[in-house]
Amino acid sequence: MDFPSPKSNIEKLQTYKPNFGKSKINNLIRLSANESALGASLNAIKALKIFSSDLNRYPPQVSDELVSAISKRYSLNKKKIILGNGSDELISILAQTFLNYNDEAIYTEFGFLQFPQAIAIAGAMGVVANDVNHTACVDNILSKISRKTKLIFLANPNNPTGTFITKKEVFRLHESIPKNILLVYDAAYSEFVINDDYIDGSELAEKYENVIMLRTFSKLHGLASLRLGWGYASENIIENLMKVRGPFSVNVAAIMAGVAALEDLEFQKKSVQHNLKWMSWLEKELKLLNLEFKSSITNFLLIKFPVELEYSAENAESFLASKGILVRGMKVYGLSNYLRVSIGTKEENLKFINELKTFFRK
Numbered sequence: 001m002d003f004p005s006p007k008s009n010i011e012k013l014q015t016y017k018p019n020f021g022k023s024k025i026n027n028l029i030r031l032s033a034n035e036s037a038l039g040a041s042l043n044a045i046k047a048l049k050i051f052s053s054d055l056n057r058y059p060p061q062v063s064d065e066l067v068s069a070i071s072k073r074y075s076l077n078k079k080k081i082i083l084g085n086g087s088d089e090l091i092s093i094l095a096q097t098f099l100n101y102n103d104e105a106i107y108t109e110f111g112f113l114q115f116p117q118a119i120a121i122a123g124a125m126g127v128v129a130n131d132v133n134h135t136a137c138v139d140n141i142l143s144k145i146s147r148k149t150k151l152i153f154l155a156n157p158n159n160p161t162g163t164f165i166t167k168k169e170v171f172r173l174h175e176s177i178p179k180n181i182l183l184v185y186d187a188a189y190s191e192f193v194i195n196d197d198y199i200d201g202s203e204l205a206e207k208y209e210n211v212i213m214l215r216t217f218s219k220l221h222g223l224a225s226l227r228l229g230w231g232y233a234s235e236n237i238i239e240n241l242m243k244v245r246g247p248f249s250v251n252v253a254a255i256m257a258g259v260a261a262l263e264d265l266e267f268q269k270k271s272v273q274h275n276l277k278w279m280s281w282l283e284k285e286l287k288l289l290n291l292e293f294k295s296s297i298t299n300f301l302l303i304k305f306p307v308e309l310e311y312s313a314e315n316a317e318s319f320l321a322s323k324g325i326l327v328r329g330m331k332v333y334g335l336s337n338y339l340r341v342s343i344g345t346k347e348e349n350l351k352f353i354n355e356l357k358t359f360f361r362k
């Protein structure tokens with residue numbers, strides 16, 4: 001071979017492709033990436049406006065200010081918090097830290113795409129546990145455990161399905177797995193959840209050595225552009241992850257905005273209320289259109305489209321794009337009859353439904 005070739009496991013992978021649109025229409029309505037409908041906290045924006053720290057200096061390796069703010073906001077132990085360049089980075093370094101070439105890592109059938117990607121990049125074997133009714137199934141996960149299993153990735157609630165497994169099921173899963181398997185419990189959307197039978201995983205990560213909870217500032221806090229996530233696990237796990245994480249992967253702008261966002265409880269409350277209100281409105285409108293959808297506890301909804309080509313998900317996605325509305329096609333997840341739609345502002349939600357009505361009338 002007369003050119004440098006990557007490792008064989010990398011060659012087979014696809015680059016992650018978000019739908020941020022190719023359309024020339026101005027003011028695109030972006031409902032394709034589960035972003036915050038209400039933007040970010042004004043406090044966070046203000047913190048960035050006065051951002052004048054020494055740009056020539058590296059950021060702190062671990063920002064005590066941000067770790068303390070997380071610890072205070074969520075009543076957690078500072079020593080068990082790790083910061084990352086988005087929770088995506090933490091997913092990657094978990095795979096790199098814990099998986100050897102022959103190891104296996106389990107992820108769920110319609111689970112978050114970064115899980116199989118991170119496993120494959122680490123050079124390990126991804127093992128799929130089938131969902132039941134587009135929801136993670138504890139028995140199916142348990143049935144996939146072998147002597148080679150090192151990690152189990154579970155997003156709860158899950159993206160792109162919006163579904164979740166109950167507290168009881170999460171406990172049953174954890175009780176049933178051997179202590180040498182690390183449960184990666186990704187709770188990216190937990191702040192939107194109001195259900196009593198849901199847990200964000202912090203309780204398990206507090207108590208046990210084999211659980212890490214992952215969180216993000218990209219969703220409720222609306223700071224996706226700054227790339228900021230965090231994890232909660234035993235000091236031993238954090239110490240090992242820090243050996244693999246980039247030494248300065250969290251930048252100063254993200255730290256400043258993150259601290260300010262955490263303090264703005266009013267914005268957080270308003271965002272949750274907005275999401276609940278428009279989620280139930282959207283559900284009602286979809287029912288009127290006779291469309292099936294997965295009941296969701298997140299800030300997005302997975303909608304099923306008819307199989308007839310004319311009204312298919314693919315056609316709907318193109319039609320909506322022609323009207324300046326971006327939604328997420330689900331082919332990459334093996335859900336080609338579905339589109340995933342995030343809750344937007346009032347105006348965006350109204351426009352989305354109006355254009356969807358036009359699509360079915362045409």
Ligand SMILES: Cc1ncc(COP(=O)(O)O)c(C=O)c1O
Nearest residue numbers: 086087088155159188216218229
């Ligand atoms: C389940 C889940 N985990 C993690 C992430 C990544 O979040 P971040 O922006 O912090 O990398 C996402 C983003 O869509 C997600 O849906």
